Amino acid sequence: MRHQQILDKLAARETVQAMNEDVARWTGEQMSYRGRSHAEVEKAVITPVLARWRCLFDAADATAAAKDVGWVALATLLHKYGFHDSAITAKALTSVDELNRHVVLSDAFEKQSPAIKALLRSAPTPLTRRPRNTRTVTFLRPGDVVSIQLAGRFHAAFVHELHGANEFPVIEFYAGSFSHPPTMAQLAGRPAARAGARARFGVAGLTYLPDPAQQVKALASQHSKAPHGGDPQPGGGLWSLTDIIDLPGATAALFNDDREPYL
Numbered sequence: 001m002r003h004q005q006i007l008d009k010l011a012a013r014e015t016v017q018a019m020n021e022d023v024a025r026w027t028g029e030q031m032s033y034r035g036r037s038h039a040e041v042e043k044a045v046i047t048p049v050l051a052r053w054r055c056l057f058d059a060a061d062a063t064a065a066a067k068d069v070g071w072v073a074l075a076t077l078l079h080k081y082g083f084h085d086s087a088i089t090a091k092a093l094t095s096v097d098e099l100n101r102h103v104v105l106s107d108a109f110e111k112q113s114p115a116i117k118a119l120l121r122s123a124p125t126p127l128t129r130r131p132r133n134t135r136t137v138t139f140l141r142p143g144d145v146v147s148i149q150l151a152g153r154f155h156a157a158f159v160h161e162l163h164g165a166n167e168f169p170v171i172e173f174y175a176g177s178f179s180h181p182p183t184m185a186q187l188a189g190r191p192a193a194r195a196g197a198r199a200r201f202g203v204a205g206l207t208y209l210p211d212p213a214q215q216v217k218a219l220a221s222q223h224s225k226a227p228h229g230g231d232p233q234p235g236g237g238l239w240s241l242t243d244i245i246d247l248p249g250a251t252a253a254l255f256n257d258d259r260e261p262y263l
Helices: 003-009 013-031 038-057 064-080 086-101 107-111 113-121 244-250
Strands: 145-150 153-163 168-173 200-204 216-220 240-243
Touching (some): 003 113, 013 038, 013 064, 013 240, 013 244, 038 064, 064 113, 086 107, 107 113, 145 244
Parallel strands (some): 200 240
Antiparallel strands (some): 145 216
16 A cells, blocks of 8 residues: 555545645755754654644534545655654544545545555655655735634735745735634724734745635735735845745744744
8 A cells, every 4th residue: 555545545636735735845844954853854844734734624614524534644644754643643543434434435445444554553764855846836816815824813914926937925914813714894904914024925835725724715806905014125125935834933923922933
């Protein structure tokens, strides 16, 4: 049984593709730091990747089947890239049983479930080189307004532009946070989270809309008014580059909390 065989049987191409891009991209980023042990890379990958995809696992409007598929995909992809987390693996093994109990997937998935479980229980092989970073194209467009869930709160952001050949969006956060995705009425007249373009970020990995991880939700498109008061100052830079996996840390100072960036 190979990792791709398991992933193909989950019949969730967009979820698997988005999750694979997240894990591969962030694994490559963490492996680029010289002197890091495999255990250090593993911790630096699993914690923030799980934080992003927990938006799906905790979503009230996501089906149980979608969550079960997500757990199996996450455990499989982590194993593929040489990582193991006992709690994630336990969730995935339970999810295999649930998918079979509710006859969600094919007969082939049920028949090969023992082999799937055996692979997930086995010790993964650590990578010896960084995974290939495939080029992505964002589905967001200038004028889009989105809600982004970070550590249980919801933050609104305006898409100013796209970098390169639609590689990733440059967004600007509105001031404040919300207990639910905000409405456009709540954002009317709201300033940027910080002045001097300090609330503007180019976000690698902010690709899909709808977002399979359910971290990013569309609020509006072709909106003409960006949050006010966030214009760049001479010599101050136009925006900061970050990754959607590291977004909680990159934006911590904007919302006056004590979250630290993942290193």
